[in-house]
Amino acid sequence: MPESQADCLFCKIALKQIKSDIVYEDEFTVAFNDINPQAPVHILIIPKTHYATLDDVDDHGIYTPLFDTIAKIVGMKKLKSDGYRVVANCGSNGGQAVNHIHLHVLGGRPMKWPPG
Numbered sequence: 001m002p003e004s005q006a007d008c009l010f011c012k013i014a015l016k017q018i019k020s021d022i023v024y025e026d027e028f029t030v031a032f033n034d035i036n037p038q039a040p041v042h043i044l045i046i047p048k049t050h051y052a053t054l055d056d057v058d059d060h061g062i063y064t065p066l067f068d069t070i071a072k073i074v075g076m077k078k079l080k081s082d083g084y085r086v087v088a089n090c091g092s093n094g095g096q097a098v099n100h101i102h103l104h105v106l107g108g109r110p111m112k113w114p115p116g
C-alpha cells in the first residue's frame, strides 16, 4: 500500500499541497474542518497513509492513532458532556465521496437516527 497517492485529494491535504483548515496533526493523522459542515463541529480525521476505503485497510494498527485523534478532538472542542457522532462512510451505498478513508466527527447539535 503506497504512503500517498498522487491523485488523491486527502493525500494532497495531508502533504499540504492543497490548503485546508487543519485543527490537529500528529505523526500518523491529520484533522481538518469539513469544507461543507453538517453540524457546528464537523471535523474529518484521516490517516497520513493512503487507503481508499475501509475494505482496503491491511493494517488494523492504523485505527489506534485515528481513535486517539478522535479523543483529542473531543477534548479540544469540548464535546464530551453533550456527546457527538463519529461516522465512516464506505463505498457507494455508504455514501463515500472521497476515496481516502476518513472519520467524520460531528457535534454541537442533537443528531437524528437512523441516518438518511
Ligand code: AMP
Residues within 6 Å of the ligand: 009, 020, 032, 033, 034, 035, 036, 037, 044, 088, 089, 095, 096, 097, 098, 099
Ligand atoms: P464522504 O462522503 O464520507 O466521503 O465525505 C467526504 C467529505 O469530505 C464531505 O463531508 C465533504 O464536504 C468533505 N470535503 C471534500 N473536499 C474537502 C476539502 N477540500 N476540505 C475539507 N473537506 C472536504
Ligand code: ZN
Residues within 6 Å of the ligand: 004, 005, 008, 009, 010, 011, 012, 049, 050, 051, 099, 100
Ligand atoms: Zn489518499
